[in-house]
Amino acid sequence: xxxxxxxxxxxxxxxxxxxxxxxxxxxxxxxxxxxxxxxxxxxxxxxxxxxxxxxxxxxxxxxxxxxxxxxxxxxxxxxxxxxxxxxxxxxxxxxxxxxxxxxxxxxxxxxxxxxxxxxxxxxxxxxxxxxxxxxxxxxxxxxxxxxxxxxxxxxxxxxxxxxxxxxxxxxxxxxxxxxxxxxxxxxxxxxxxxxxxxxxxxxxxxxxx
Amino acid sequence: xxxxxxxxxxxxxxxxxxxxxxxxxxxxxxxxxxxxxxxxxxxxxxxxxxxxxxxxxxxxxxxxxxxxxxxxxxxxxxxxxxxxxxxxxxxxxxxxxxxxxxxxxxxxxxxxxxxxxxxxxxxxxxxxxxxxxxxxxxxxxxxxxxxxxxxxxxxxxxxxxxxxxxxxxxxxxxxxxxxxxxxxxxxxxxxxxxxxxxxxxxxxxxxxxxxxxxxxxxxxxxxxxxxxxxxxxxxxxxxxxxxxxxxxxxxxxxxxxxxxxxxxx
Amino acid sequence: xxxxxxxxxxxxxxxxxxxxxxxxxxxxxxxxxxxxxxxxxxxxxxxxxxxxxxxxxxxxxxxxxxxxxxxxxxxxxxxxxxxxxxxxxxxxxxxxxxxxxxxxxxxxxxxxxxxxxxxxxxxxxxxxxxxxxxxxxxxxxxxxxxxxxxxxxxxxxxxxxxxxxxxxxxxxxxxxxxxxxxxxxxxxxxxxxxxxxxxxxxxxxxxxxxxxxxxxxxxxxxxxxxxxxxxxxxxxxxxxxxxxxxxxxxxxxxxxxxxxxxxxxxxxxxxxxxxxxxxxxxxxxxxxxxxxxxxxxxxxx
Numbered sequence: 061x062x063x064x065x066x067x068x069x070x071x072x073x074x075x076x077x078x079x080x081x082x083x084x085x086x087x088x089x090x091x092x093x094x095x096x097x098x099x100x101x102x103x104x105x106x107x108x109x110x111x112x113x114x115x116x117x118x119x120x121x122x123x124x125x126x127x128x129x130x131x132x133x134x135x136x137x138x139x140x141x142x143x144x145x146x147x148x149x150x151x152x153x154x155x156x157x158x159x160x161x162x163x164x165x166x167x168x169x170x171x172x173x174x175x176x177x178x179x180x181x182x183x184x185x186x187x188x189x190x191x192x193x194x195x196x197x198x199x200x201x202x203x204x205x206x207x208x209x210x211x212x213x214x215x216x217x218x219x220x221x222x223x224x225x226x227x228x229x230x231x232x233x234x235x236x237x238x239x240x241x242x243x244x245x246x247x248x249x250x251x252x253x254x255x256x257x258x259x260x261x262x263x264x265x266x267x268x269x
Numbered sequence: 270x271x272x273x274x275x276x277x278x279x280x281x282x283x284x285x286x287x288x289x290x291x292x293x294x295x296x297x298x299x300x301x302x303x304x305x306x307x308x309x310x311x312x313x314x315x316x317x318x319x320x321x322x323x324x325x326x327x328x329x330x331x332x333x334x335x336x337x338x339x340x341x342x343x344x345x346x347x348x349x350x351x352x353x354x355x356x357x358x359x360x361x362x363x364x365x366x367x368x369x370x371x372x373x374x375x376x377x378x379x380x381x382x383x384x385x386x387x388x389x390x391x392x393x394x395x396x397x398x399x400x401x402x403x404x405x406x407x408x409x410x411x412x413x414x415x416x417x418x419x420x421x422x423x424x425x426x427x428x429x430x431x432x433x434x435x436x437x438x439x440x441x442x443x444x445x446x447x448x449x450x451x452x453x454x455x456x457x458x459x460x461x462x463x464x465x466x467x468x469x470x471x472x473x474x475x476x477x478x479x480x481x482x483x484x485x486x487x488x489x490x491x492x493x494x495x496x497x498x499x500x501x502x503x504x505x506x507x508x509x510x511x512x513x514x515x516x517x518x519x520x521x522x523x524x525x526x527x528x529x530x531x532x533x534x
Numbered sequence: 535x536x537x538x539x540x541x542x543x544x545x546x547x548x549x550x551x552x553x554x555x556x557x558x559x560x561x562x563x564x565x566x567x568x569x570x571x572x573x574x575x576x577x578x579x580x581x582x583x584x585x586x587x588x589x590x591x592x593x594x595x596x597x598x599x600x601x602x603x604x605x606x607x608x609x610x611x612x613x614x615x616x617x618x619x620x621x622x623x624x625x626x627x628x629x630x631x632x633x634x635x636x637x638x639x640x641x642x643x644x645x646x647x648x649x650x651x652x653x654x655x656x657x658x659x660x661x662x663x664x665x666x667x668x669x670x671x672x673x674x675x676x677x678x679x680x681x682x683x684x685x686x687x688x689x690x691x692x693x694x695x696x697x698x699x700x701x702x703x704x705x706x707x708x709x710x711x712x713x714x715x716x717x718x719x720x721x722x723x724x725x726x727x728x729x730x731x732x733x734x735x736x737x738x739x740x741x742x743x744x745x746x747x748x749x750x751x752x753x754x755x756x757x758x759x760x761x762x763x764x765x766x767x768x769x770x771x772x773x774x775x776x777x778x779x780x781x782x783x784x785x786x787x788x789x790x791x792x793x794x795x796x797x798x799x800x801x802x803x804x805x806x807x808x809x810x811x812x813x814x815x816x817x818x819x820x821x822x823x824x825x826x827x828x829x830x831x832x833x834x835x
Contacts, residue, residue: 065521068435069443069480083440085400094400094440096520098528129438136348136404168329169349207405210354324829325678326590327625333829338578340828342677346624365622368673369580369596378675379621414622414677416594416828417577 066093072125083127097129135165137213139204142222145173145215147198153177155194156212157202172212175202179216180255193241193255199226201257223257299465300454307464308337315448315460315508316419318515320429322436322523328412330437334429337462338419343429344412345437351408357401359408362391364426366415387413387423391430394476394485398431400440409439420466421449427476428516435520443478444516445485448508450475450501452493457501459508471497475505479513546757553742558754560589564747565798568682570689570805571834574697574813582698584813585828586690589751590680593687595694599701600669601716604660612659612667616644618674618687625679637676639778640687643736644672647688647765647774653732662705662714670698681751684763688736689806695733696810700726734765734773735802737795741787746794762791766799768807809835 066072070093072084080086081102083095093099102124137143137159145157154177158170178185180193194200201222202215217223220240227235227243229252235243237256244251300306310316316337325331328344353359364387365379391411399409411433413426427447434441449461452471461472471493476486493501549559556563568589577583580596602613620626620637629636647653659668672694674687702724704717740750740761750758759781765774772792777783783791812835826833 065524067444067517067520068441069478071480085440085442087442092442094442095438096435096524097438098524136407171350210352210406319827321827321829325592327678327680333827335827340577342829344624363622363624367577367594367596367675368617368619368671369577369583369598372579374598374600374671374673378619410624412622412624414675416675417579 064099065097066099066127067096068092068094072099072127077122078125079122081124081126083129084125091125093127095127095129097127100126100128102126135162135167137162137167137171137204137207139206141204143173143202143204143213143215145200145202147194147196147200150190150194150196152190155180155190157200157215159213159215162204173202173204173215174208174212175200175215175217179205179214179218182218182220192253194224195227195252195254197228198224198254200224217255217257220258223255225257225259227252227254299468300456300458304456306458308462310460312456312458313504313507315511315515316462318512320432320516320519322432322519328433328437330433330435330439332429332433332436334425334432336419336425336428337460338417339415339422339425340417341422341425341429342412342414342416343426343433344414345409345430345433345439346412347409347437348404348407348439351406353408354406356405358399358404360392360396360399360401360411361408362388362395362411362413364388364391364413364415366418366422370415370418383422387426390423390486391426394427394445395430395434397485398441398443398445398478399434400442403440418463420461420463421474423474424448424460424476428512432516432520436523443480443483444513445476446479446509446512446516447474447476447486448505448512449473450505450508452497452501457497457504459504471501473498473501473505475502475509477506477509479510545753549754549757550743553745553747553754553757558747559751562749564745565794567685567749567798567802568751570809572689572693572806572809572813573828573833573835574693574810575817576828581701582694582696584690584693584697585834586686586693587834588682588686588689588749590678591676591682591686592678593674593676593683593690595672595674595687595690597694597698598671598673600671601661602667602669604664604667608656609664610660611656612661612670614648614654614656614659614670614672616648616672616674616691617641618644618676618683620676620679623676623679626676636683640684641674643684643763643765643774643776644674644687644691647734648672650773653734653765653767653773655729655732658729661703661716665714666716668700679752681753681755682738682749684736684738685749685802688734688765689802692730692733692735692806693810693813695728696730697814698728700728702726732767734767735799735806736763736774737766737799737802738763739791739794740779741781741783741791744787746787746791748794748798762788762795764792764795764799766795766803768800768803770796770800772796772799 072091075086075089075091080091084091085094141163143159144161145159147157149156155175157173159173160170177188180188202217204213205216206214208214229245233245233247236246238244240256241253242251243254319335321333324333325344330345332343334341351359364384368375411430424447431445450459450473451461471491473489477484552558571587574584576585581599582597585594618637618641620633626633661667672691702719706715738761739746740758742757760779760783762777764772
């Protein structure tokens with residue numbers, strides 16, 4: 061590993077030789093460090109889920125310069141990232157939830173999120189009933205689509221890979237997914253309807269990054 | 270100095286036409302004939318500067334600072350989801366002291382005029398220094414506790430907050446260093462202690478970002494002659510640069526130990 | 535004891551189950567205290583000071599002296615008062631506005647034992663009988679709260695008082711004019727010490743589902759129904775007792791809780807005494823700068 065340490069305010073390089081990544085900022089044609097840590101140069105453009113979604117149009121050839129603190133990185137809700145949340149409230153028009161982890165990093169304190177009815181499922185958008193998709197206490201993976209208003213972030217599960225990953229029946233039995241919208245209780249064989257997440261291998265990799 | 274981006278917030282410059290000779294009488298024995306100050310320092314020497322990181326385990330970043338006889342704790346909580354809906358992080362500051370931090374026992378430890386003033390200025394200084402747009406809709410709390418005071422409380426508070434913010438990993442534009450300079454017996458002495466602070470002599474408090482050469486805040490609440498003013502500013506800048514090098518050393522030292530620990534495991 | 539909504543229902547059950555099998559969250563048994571770490575003489579501006587860690591709870595105590603006149607009721611006694619200050623402590627914020635009541639409650643309890651002549655001899659604070667005496671302030675600042683602030687404050691108070699250097703005075707009595715003059719001695723090596731051997735420490739005993747535990751953490755507080763704070767002297771005598779918490783206790787419980795307190799009280803008293811002696815031995819000589827930083831682990835015993 062590199063043993064170059066920098067402190068906030070250190071000038072790292074001119075702005076035309078690299079792109080500023082996390083832990084740096086650009087000012088007056090130069091890239092400066094904004095946190096204390098070790099300097100890393102990344103050639104791959106797929107640095108973070110959010111960054112790759114929005115900005116891989118131009119200057120792909122430039123390396124990204126980042127400053128990393130290896131102790132812990134602060135998880136901040138950002139548009140495009142995946143959040144783990146627990147459903148707290150289901151109403152006909154929207155579902156409220158508490159986010160507790162983002163991109164497999166636990167949050168220091170929970171953030172409030174909201175999934176609107178239109179953002180629950182990608183097909184049959186108009187006939188979606190919130191109570192048929194989520195129940196309180198379900199654990200859900202959702203993508204942050206907007207920073208929302210002052211109360212909550214806006215989330216979406218309108219992708220096949222997103223939705224309920226863990227749920228229990230009212231008696232506390234763990235439900236087993238059987239189809240994209242069904243879960244079964246292993247003891248009583250009662251079918252409950254949920255928006256089930258289709259977990260894929262490459263998807264697990266994305267959340268682990 | 271980079272004049273284009275220089276932000277002068279509080280600048281009270283008193284241009285006097287008279288000379289400043291009378292100040293020399295009041296503080297006659299503060300500097301010895303050999304040029305040493307009461308505590309044995311030279312005129313451009315700082316007090317001993319030592320710090321320790323991660324002192325409070327529940328805070329996101331914390332720093333215990335000993336600067337001469339001044340002992341204080343700085344703790345950072347956040348960034349966490351705040352109440353406001355602003356595009357940038359909101360910074361709050363909570364300053365308190367102990368009753369026994371000064372030799373004359375204080376009745377109030379929190380919320381008096383002096384601490385409100387410090388709270389306000391810390392808040393303003395770090396609203397500029399922190400890259401607040403990185404954390405929209407969030408809040409960062411700065412908690413400062415003076416355990417033992419040695420004259421000026423504002424400067425060590427700024428320095429400790431900088432170190433604690435770096436410890437918390439909150440992106441800063443640059444370090445923020447603060448120091449004082451006084452003019453006693455025609456000499457510019459830096460980093461005043463309590464005894465020197467009490468003298469009726471010109472004093473100047475300077476807060477800068479040392480690597481960008483920007484003045485963040487500058488305050489002077491006494492009469493300073495226009496000629497001496499520039500020299501005082503120069504020696505204050507030097508003091509801040511000295512302070513910066515010891516702060517940087519402390520940060521890198523801490524960084525090395527924490528990274529080494531990580532790689533050993 | 536302000537209630538804090540900490541743990542969820544499952545977590546609470548886990549804590550209670552742990553206590554019932556005598557294995558608490560941090561591995562302690564029901565009668566064990568968290569480790570006590572002490573550093574004395576930490577602040578130069580106070581006559582006596584200490585920094586005390588009881589697990590995650592960190593308090594700092596400072597003793598300052600003030601010269602006043604004696605009161606009419608007790609002409610040969612000095613005055614002493616304790617305050618607990620929770621300002622600037624982030625972890626006390628969970629109590630909201632109640633935190634001032636909470637700290638006030640603790641200072642009231644501390645003042646009670648300080649003003650009990652069986653616990654603290656206030657005559658040693660008298661300078662000239664009927665004229666002058668010391669007013670001693672024991673100020674305790676809470677730096678971090680993680681349960682059991684009562685006990686931590688009483689430990690810190692005892693440690694700070696036992697380390698306090700009383701400024702030595704020269705009293706000259708003029709026989710003819712019957713005037714008394716008091717001069718402060720300049721010699722820093724001349725100082726008196728306070729006798730705090732009788733001063734009790736607080737032992738808080740909590741009841742959780744019929745089991746009595748000491749030194750509850752913040753998480754355990756959320757399952758605690760009732761708590762009694764005892765002031766216990768080094769011989770095991772109980773001199774102070776106050777109950778808080780919403781739950782009710784029957785006499786049988788009360789009796790066994792007192793038994794727990796009078797068992798543990800002497801242990802904690804002697805532990806604290808040992809720590810004070812060790813810490814005093816560690817102090818640098820007068821005039822020497824302490825090489826270690828205040829919060830450095832080396833500084834604590």
